[in-house]
Amino acid sequence: MMKLDSRIPSGPIEQAWDKTRFEMKLVNPANKRKFTVIVVGSGLAGGSAAASLGELGYNVKCFCFQDSPRRAHSIAAQGGINAAKNYQNDGDSIYRLFYDTVKGGDFRAREHNVYRLAQISVNIIDQCVAQGVPFAREYGGLLANRSFGGAQVSRTFYARGQTGQQLLLGAYQALEAQVDAGRVRMFPRTEMLDLVVVNGAARGIVTRNLITGAIETHAADAVVLASGGYGNVFYLSTNAKGSNCTAIWRAHKRGAAFANPCFTQIHPTCIPVSGDYQSKLTLMSESLRNDGRIWVPKQAGDKRPPSQIPEPERDYYLERRYPSFGNLVPRDVASRAAKAVCDEGRGVGETGLGVYLDFAESIKRVGRSGIGERYGNLFEMYERITGEDPYQTPMRIYPAIHYTMGGLWVDYHLMSTIPGLFVLGEANFSDHGANRLGASALMQGLSDGYFVIPYTLGNYLASSKLEKADASAPEFQTTTAEVEQRIKRLLSIKGKRTVASFHRELGKTVWDFCGMSRTAEGLRVAIDRIRSLHEEFWTNLNVPGSEGDLNQQLEGAGRVADFFELAELMCIDALHRNESCGGHFREEYQTEEGEALRDDEHYQYVAAWEYGGPGGQPALYKEPLDFEYVHPAQRSYK
Amino acid sequence: MNLVLHVWRQRNAASEGRMERYEAKDVNADMSFLEMLDVVNEGLIAAGQEPIAFEHDCREGICGSCGFMINGAAHGPERGTTVCQLHMRHFKDGDELYLEPWRAKAFPVIKDLVVDRSAFDRIIAAGGYITAHTGSAPDGNAVPVPKENADRAMDAAACIGCGACVAACPNASAALFTGAKISHLGLLPQGQAERSRRALRMVARYNEELFGSCTNIGECEAACPKEIRMENIARMNRDYLKAKWNDR
Numbered sequence: 001m002m003k004l005d006s007r008i009p010s011g012p013i014e015q016a017w018d019k020t021r022f023e024m025k026l027v028n029p030a031n032k033r034k035f036t037v038i039v040v041g042s043g044l045a046g047g048s049a050a051a052s053l054g055e056l057g058y059n060v061k062c063f064c065f066q067d068s069p070r071r072a073h074s075i076a077a078q079g080g081i082n083a084a085k086n087y088q089n090d091g092d093s094i095y096r097l098f099y100d101t102v103k104g105g106d107f108r109a110r111e112h113n114v115y116r117l118a119q120i121s122v123n124i125i126d127q128c129v130a131q132g133v134p135f136a137r138e139y140g141g142l143l144a145n146r147s148f149g150g151a152q153v154s155r156t157f158y159a160r161g162q163t164g165q166q167l168l169l170g171a172y173q174a175l176e177a178q179v180d181a182g183r184v185r186m187f188p189r190t191e192m193l194d195l196v197v198v199n200g201a202a203r204g205i206v207t208r209n210l211i212t213g214a215i216e217t218h219a220a221d222a223v224v225l226a227s228g229g230y231g232n233v234f235y236l237s238t239n240a241k242g243s244n245c246t247a248i249w250r251a252h253k254r255g256a257a258f259a260n261p262c263f264t265q266i267h268p269t270c271i272p273v274s275g276d277y278q279s280k281l282t283l284m285s286e287s288l289r290n291d292g293r294i295w296v297p298k299q300a301g302d303k304r305p306p307s308q309i310p311e312p313e314r315d316y317y318l319e320r321r322y323p324s325f326g327n328l329v330p331r332d333v334a335s336r337a338a339k340a341v342c343d344e345g346r347g348v349g350e351t352g353l354g355v356y357l358d359f360a361e362s363i364k365r366v367g368r369s370g371i372g373e374r375y376g377n378l379f380e381m382y383e384r385i386t387g388e389d390p391y392q393t394p395m396r397i398y399p400a401i402h403y404t405m406g407g408l409w410v411d412y413h414l415m416s417t418i419p420g421l422f423v424l425g426e427a428n429f430s431d432h433g434a435n436r437l438g439a440s441a442l443m444q445g446l447s448d449g450y451f452v453i454p455y456t457l458g459n460y461l462a463s464s465k466l467e468k469a470d471a472s473a474p475e476f477q478t479t480t481a482e483v484e485q486r487i488k489r490l491l492s493i494k495g496k497r498t499v500a501s502f503h504r505e506l507g508k509t510v511w512d513f514c515g516m517s518r519t520a521e522g523l524r525v526a527i528d529r530i531r532s533l534h535e536e537f538w539t540n541l542n543v544p545g546s547e548g549d550l551n552q553q554l555e556g557a558g559r560v561a562d563f564f565e566l567a568e569l570m571c572i573d574a575l576h577r578n579e580s581c582g583g584h585f586r587e588e589y590q591t592e593e594g595e596a597l598r599d600d601e602h603y604q605y606v607a608a609w610e611y612g613g614p615g616g617q618p619a620l621y622k623e624p625l626d627f628e629y630v631h632p633a634q635r636s637y638k
Numbered sequence: 639m640n641l642v643l644h645v646w647r648q649r650n651a652a653s654e655g656r657m658e659r660y661e662a663k664d665v666n667a668d669m670s671f672l673e674m675l676d677v678v679n680e681g682l683i684a685a686g687q688e689p690i691a692f693e694h695d696c697r698e699g700i701c702g703s704c705g706f707m708i709n710g711a712a713h714g715p716e717r718g719t720t721v722c723q724l725h726m727r728h729f730k731d732g733d734e735l736y737l738e739p740w741r742a743k744a745f746p747v748i749k750d751l752v753v754d755r756s757a758f759d760r761i762i763a764a765g766g767y768i769t770a771h772t773g774s775a776p777d778g779n780a781v782p783v784p785k786e787n788a789d790r791a792m793d794a795a796a797c798i799g800c801g802a803c804v805a806a807c808p809n810a811s812a813a814l815f816t817g818a819k820i821s822h823l824g825l826l827p828q829g830q831a832e833r834s835r836r837a838l839r840m841v842a843r844y845n846e847e848l849f850g851s852c853t854n855i856g857e858c859e860a861a862c863p864k865e866i867r868m869e870n871i872a873r874m875n876r877d878y879l880k881a882k883w884n885d886r
Contacts, residue, residue: 052772067693068759070799071701087779123773130775132768132823134792141782159792165700166795173767180763188756211748240695274668277677280697381699384723387668450772498683500676544688549650550749552691553683 002257002610004623007411008112013629017116020412021455025462032057033183035461036469038205038220040192040247042069044164044442045425046226047171048449054178056454061218062175062184063207065191065242065555070172073228073240074445077164078285078378080148080156081128081442083121088145092153094118099630100151101440104330105405105433106582106598107632108260108606110625112412113430117440120447125157127450131170135159149286149438150328150637156439161285161377167442171449190216191555193483195223195251195421198475201466202251202421206476206483210555213548215484217476219469221461222420224453225251226445229404229426231264233563233570234515235507237401238270238283244559245566248408248427256416257608257621259409259429261566262574265436265583266516267402268334271385272354281400282385284357284378286438289327289334291362291371292395294318296355300345306356306394317341321593325637332435332583332596333637335399339516340594342398349396358394399516403441405432405583406573409608409623413456414448417608419464422457424448429606434582487547490557495540499556502537503563506530510567514574517585523575527568534564569609569618576620579603591634600632639665639731643678645690646738648747651754655747657736660690667727671714672697672704674726691750699723699863702798705805706751707738712802712861720800720863740805744812744848755801757847758815764843765836766819768828787825794821796864806861809850814858816844817874818866824877834881841878 009016009023027035035058039050042064050062064072084097097118102109125143129135135157136144148156159166178184189210196204196217204219230245231237252258269284295314302309317337319326329337338355341347348354363371368391372379379390386396407429414422414430425445432440513519513526537560545551580589580596581603589597606623641662648655662678669677672694679689695703699720706721708714713721716728729735737751745753783791795818803814820837823829829836852871859868 048772055771066695066701066703067755068799070759070762071695071703073696073701076696076698076700085778123775125778126775127770127772129778129781130768130770130828132791132826132828134788134795134822134826135778137783137785137788139785141784141788142779159795162700162796165798166792169795173762174770174772176759176763177767177769179759186759188759240701241697242695275666277666277669277673279670279673279676282698381723384719385670385725387725387727454772498680500680542683544683544686550691550752553689 002417002621004257004409004417004608004621005411006110006623007413008110009412013112013115016112017119024455024459027458027462029057033059035059036061036220037222037224037457038063038218039224039226040205041072041226041228041427042172042175043072043074043226043228043425044168044171044445045449046224047072047168047175048446049224049226049424049453050184051171051174051178052450052454053457054181054183057183060178060184061187061220063187063190063192065189065210067188069175069186069188070169072168073243074168074442075165076240077442078161078283079287080146080158080163080439081124081167082155082439083125083157083443084118084155085122085125087143088154090153092155096153097121097155101431101437102433102630103635104435104437106435106596106635107433107600107604107627108263108581108625109431109433111627111629116452117431117444117447120451121443123451124443124446128167128170131174133159133166133170146287147290150325150330151437164442167446171446192247193250193558194479195254196475196479197254197418198473201419203469203473204471204476206479211550213551215480217471217480219471219476221466221469222422222457224422224424224457225408225427226424226449227427229407230566231401231404233507233567234401234511235503236273236278236281236511238267238281241280244562246559246562248423249562249566251408251416251418251421253611254418255611256418256421257409257610258406258569259606259608260406260573261570261609262514262577262584263405263434263582264401265331265403265405266335266399268331268338268399269357269397270400271382272349272351272396272398282381283400283402284382284395284397286331288357288375288378291374292327292357292359293361294327294355294357296341296346296348306348315341315346322637329637330435330437335516336585338399354396354398356394357397359390360394363391401515403436405429405434405436409606413459414452415456415460420460422453424453434584486558487554490541490554490561491543491547493539493541493543495542497540498542499553499560502533502541503560505533506560506564506567509533510570514571517587518574519587520575523571526571530564530568530571537561537564572618573607573609577603577607598634604632639667639726639729641665641729642734644734644736645750647690647750650749651746665726667725669726670697670722671724671726672722691752693752694722697722700798702800705740705800705802707740707805709736712806713863718863718865740801742804742810742849744810745801745804753801755799757849758799758801760847761812761816761840761843762819765832765839766823768823769832781827783826791822791825794818794825794866794870797866798864800863802861802863803858804849806857807850808855808857809853811852812844812849813852813871813874814862814866814868816840817870820877821870821873824873833877834884837874837877837881838885841874
């Protein structure tokens with residue numbers, strides 16, 4: 001029987017984090033080096049955590065599957081990072097950022113976590129500026145801001161279209177400084193394949209060296225997972241090809257609850273799919289919606305080129321349906337609206353799965369150079385991929401999977417249901433509810449890594465009586481044996497189908513039935529299909545090569561095997577949640593105007609699933625959500 | 639279109655490599671170069687052979703994982719483009735393409751087109767940072783940075799660490815990579831305190847890693863997918879000389 005204790009502090013929300021920090025136990029500076037901490041993942045959350053814990057004096061081991069920690073997928077974030085600095089004097093405040101994030105998450109996030117995030121947002125900007133992150137500046141030398149992703153204040157800080165890259169390099173450089181100082185040991189090209197639990201606490205991991213194939217164990221006093229989201233369950237997503245759910249899924253199977261797996265985010269502005277060889281989808285920054293107008297032809301099946309469709313025959317459907325937010329409605333709303341017009345046969349491009357994002361009017365207003373200054377690099381990227389010039393012809397865009405709000409359940413201290421296992425960034429579920437607002441992923445990753453875990457981890461270590469970390473404990477041997485056996489099994493199937501072929505089919509099933517809109521009937525079909533395809537996977541998979549070498553097919557096979565199990569849980573979660581909220585849209589639950597219809601009476605809770613064993617049913621635990629400060633209302637962007 | 643590929647195949651660091659010939663058939667012009675290789679690999683697996691190993695991750699030109707030589711050009715023929723963003727519309731039916739890993743003593747081959755670029759991490763660890771322990775920062779607007787400096791710092795900071803500059807350089811020099819980081823941090827007021835130490839330590843590490851010296855040939859700038867400019871090498875040299883002089 002699992003227990004969900006969210007450890008939310010009592011008292012006014014404004015003082016909750018201060019109070020918690022004061023009540024936490026501290027580790028004596030001289031004792032910190034005696035504690036070993038494992039950090040899995042080196043993106044914004046993992047990199048910043050490893051660097052900060054190293055600075056504090058802990059003995060840190062940091063792992064990533066890429067060849068360098070600088071390559072973590074945080075690097076691809078384009079748009080920006082929010083902070084309640086109110087530098088623009090336009091009415092922003094910590095409370096407003098808190099309010100917007102809770103509302104944007106469609107009232108399925110924990111208020112206290114979100115409030116802390118908004119508080120810490122201001123420290124993040126200071127920290128990154130001090131590290132030399134080259135944020136955009138005004139001529140007077142002060143930091144520039146822009147409005148982003150539907151926010152009505154300008155609170156987004158950015159570094160051209162490469163904000164994620166620059167923030168990650170800041171964290172990476174801080175991490176490398178600690179490597180040089182000998183306080184962090186970095187293990188690149190090393191993949192965590194399992195979690196080791198001893199006496200109910202997380203005490204280490206089992207890894208595979210991706211070059212030599214060596215299976216190794218690492219013992220520690222605590223394990224921090226910052227391994228990112230699971231968007232690649234859909235095969236086609238904006239995630240990097242290597243992004244995977246293995247670290248969190250293995251931890252789930254060892255006892256960590258998985259929360260809200262069906263809350264996934266579809267980003268409205270991606271380049272549409274062009275053929276079946278397609279390996280991934282490319283995001284075009286949402287900032288484009290500040291100046292681009294979205295439209296489709298009014299007539300279904302109108303195949304004329306965009307320039308020949310006269311103004312009165314165009315439907316600027318976001319401006320029509322949402323006059324006050326127009327093209328800047330939140331991501332889930334914009335995505336669903338695009339799907340709706342394509343379902344009506346009004347989609348554009350060869351596949352009919354696309355809508356226009358048109359800059360003609362903005363180019364008329366501010367000139368070609370004005371648009372070039374704002375979006376030049378994005379326009380180039382679009383042209384490079386599609387061969388079309390967006391200065392001349394409207395871009396074609398379509399929604400794609402971009403982010404997963406669900407993840408391992410954590411309490412206010414970011415600890416999972418396994419003591420000593422902490423989860424940061426996209427890998428946890430905590431801050432975005434059922435929908436994430438633009439420019440908040442970077443904020444959350446860095447908040448968790450720089451400013452939350454250094455405190456809460458110390459408290460855990462100081463208040464637990466842990467025996468010395470010891471990799472010779474029998475649990476390490478049994479877990480290693482299981483990992484080895486699984487690799488042998490994958491290599492011994494010798495079937496006919498490749499990893500990519502299974503992954504593609506799995507992804508299509510999840511996208512069709514558990515993507516932008518879901519129905520109970522469809523989800524049941526999906527669960528059946530996933531199960532039978534999963535069976536075929538373990539009997540008809542073909543993994544060439546051996547285990548003792550760099551073997552990218554073997555790496556992929558292990559990850560896809562985990563995606564199968566997660567996909568099933570996503571569908572089970574989506575099926576149980578008989579309401580629509582944020583990114584989870586159940587067709588049965590919508591208003592007459594086609595908007596998401598929440599059911600706060602029955603579903604105002606976090607769904608935390610406990611692993612049910614091989615072939616068993618997962619068990620549902622509910623963490624009720626209280627909204628004391630931001631009162632639930634139907635989100636309206638009209 | 640149909641293409642002929644000659645690809646460097648090498649099982650691991652210890653074994654000998656060789657060029658192998660493959661045919662890529664019915665290549666779609668809208669594919670990326672890596673998607674074309676994905677299709678070739680699916681064919682190899684079906685035929686019971688091992689697929690070609692190549693490094694890749696984001697496939698958006700920003701993570702810096704991918705990169706190999708196509709007919710002697712790092713990341714292929716298009717300027718300012720990583721190989722994951724290179725599309726097949728730039729090639730024509732019947733083209734013969736030679737794919738080789740980055741060639742440099744400091745980047746040993748791991749397998750096929752995959753090389754070990756960890757020397758870059760060690761150069762950064764030697765001083766490619768501003769020491770600012772978490773929590774110790776003043777307000778973000780406490781120190782104004784002239785816009786032109788912030789912009790030039792950003793130009794240098796855009797480096798993705800792919801290693802094309804080293805591969806393109808006849809000396810296998812890492813001057814552009816190292817210079818870009820020294821410039822990025824040295825152009826900002828926050829980076830001044832460690833400016834001399836940074837230049838001395840990073841250049842020393844770069845030499846230990848067996849990269850060649852810069853002789854101002856300029857192949858690096860031409861090959862760089864982010865079009866990082868050679869002026870960054872000049873800034874590195876200036877900082878290094880100044881620091882050396884003061885260090886005597």
